[in-house]
């Protein structure tokens with residue numbers, strides 16, 4: 124029998140308890156980056172939990188939590204340079220917060236307001252992509268633009284494990300191989316696509332190996348280990364920026380939350396599996412390492428939690444106090460210039476609304 | 488025979504159970520349709536009852552879901568594929584338009600495509616972007632496809648049974664805003680309702696209100712308000728967009744002389760335009776006022792914080808009806 128032989132390296136530095144299982148890279152000797160990662164993950168979790176609370180109290184719509192996946196997005200958010208481009212998926216709050224999105228933008232977007240994706244500080248990054256995997260093509264296009272213009276930057280495209288089953292993902296991988304595009308594909312393998320487990324998505328032992336068929340280097344990393352993630356992503360980004368082409372990184376994580384606030388994972392997911400996954404989550408793991416290496420203590424932890432809560436509270440207030448958009452904005456952004464027919468529909472909408480209760484125009 | 492009162496989504500589920508019980512060729516596939524029973528619970532308990540071979544959780548790939556449905560249908564199975572939201576149906580279009588719609592014609596009937604593609608559609612449930620579209624016109628435009636949109640539990644049950652047994656591909660669009668809006672007794676008797684026939688929900692001689700999908704709810708509310716003011720409106724649920732039953736609509740308009748078409752989808756190039764064109768040309772001499780379209784605007788469905796500015800209310804319908812009645 125011919126058995127498929129592929130080798131996909133697996134990268135990990137810290138075990139579940141935060142103890143090194145391999146000599147740590149030199150950059151970890153200075154704890155600044157790791158402290159930044161820790162603070163960013165903690166902030167992201169507070170942002171995330173508040174989003175869920177807002178949804179539960181009717182102040183926000185359906186929200187997909189990133190709980191358990193903070194490390195991946197935190198690390199690439201830090202490693203991406205100013206002129207690199209992020210093409211995220213919908214669980215990338217930690218990365219987005221480092222790329223020019225404000226916390227209130229996150230709440231606005233998930234609160235059903237287009238202006239969450241509008242802040243100029245988001246530069247050329249793409250907004251959240253809801254139709255699964257379709258962002259992979261955009262990322263390849265951005266990379267193509269960089270190639271045409273001889274820009275030494277990279278595009279990072281993030282997606283879930285389910286997304287790797289779509290043609291869009293595979294087509295983009297293929298192109299990245301053919302044209303040697305400056306890209307990094309990050310698969311957040313959180314083991315589930317709503318209720319569909321990883322093993323029902325793909326018969327291959329790893330998702331990273333989809334890159335092999337496209338001629339791309341690929342690696343699996345422990346997605347709860349910021350050091351491993353930093354190593355893999357940093358190398359892949361440098362590789363891309365200096366013209367050596369794309370890399371596929373499969374980050375092994377776990378979706379600690381329901382799929383979204385509209386989902387109930389107890390219908391399909393064994394509670395024991397969830398319990399085991401909690402033992403591996405990224406924040407506790409890094410915290411333990413920082414403690415053990417005297418970079419962290421209870422006082423700092425308390426201060427950080429207080430700062431994060433205050434920041435988030437302020438953002439919630441800004442979000443809740445943001446007035447609704449004027450109705451005209453629903454019409455004004457479809458074309459550079461509004462066509463006459465649409466202009467008259469806009470008039471129609473404006474006059475229709477003058478007849479409606481003024482209450483609808485107030486804040487949420 | 489159950490006389491329990493059930494919702495529209497429960498009626499979909501009941502029809503699927505009935506079909507799978509009585510016809511081994513019926514299979515169900517899609518994302519999260521198995522253990523989870525579908526994100527709206529339309530496929531609940533099917534996996535438990537009929538097993539993994541007939542109830543398939545597919546990988547996340549809409550092109551594939553459509554493609555394998557066509558393949559299975561060509562072999563005599565009757566696949567019922569679920570697309571989780573209409574906003575994600577677009578990847579399936581190539582397969583539906585280039586293959587499902589054409590298989591019978593290309594092979595002069597040697598191969599056919601008796602499949603159903605179900606998808607929840609429409610706004611008003613405070614969902615994220617891409618979860619609130621109404622793009623029925625894009626599908627109705629394609630020769631070879633049928634497009635059915637039930638708007639009550641009974642019509643959902645009877646029309647889904649008919650869709651499953653239809654010899655051609657049927658797109659079955661479920662108005663999710665009213666998935667749980669009303670309950671009706673729906674006898675589980677396997678009785679189909681006809682595809683290609685409008686349903687006249689209220690009879691009246693003053694004006695014809697033509698609608699489908701979730702807008703049926705607001706239109707019936709408007710009917711009530713008009714009635715209180717002494718206006719008798721006829722309410723027609725089109726139910727099958729393609730093939731369109733113009734006879735029922737024309738018969739009504741030739742009596743009332745006035746017609747308002749109400750739909751949630753954007754106005755331009757919509758199904759309303761098709762109906763208005765047919766009414767204008769075929770009932771021209773009966774018309775006492777221009778045919779009026781009351782629809783969504785030609786804009787992307789706003790994110791949900793502003794979607795109420797897009798959606799139609801019964802008040803809008805009452806107003807449009809009165810303006811059409813007052814036309815001299």
Ligand SMILES: Cc1ncc(C[n+]2csc(CCOP(=O)(O)OP(=O)(O)O)c2C)c(N)n1
Pocket residue numbers: 214253254255256282283284285286287311313315316317378382518547549571575578
């Ligand atoms: C094209 C498309 N089909 C279906 C959906 C509905 N949907 C939203 S998220 C999701 C599962 C995605 O799983 P995965 O890629 O693993 O990402 P995760 O949510 O687990 O992070 C599905 C099916 C969608 N958004 N887009």
Ligand SMILES: [Mg+2]
Pocket residue numbers: 283284285311312313314315316317
């Ligand atoms: Mg996943």
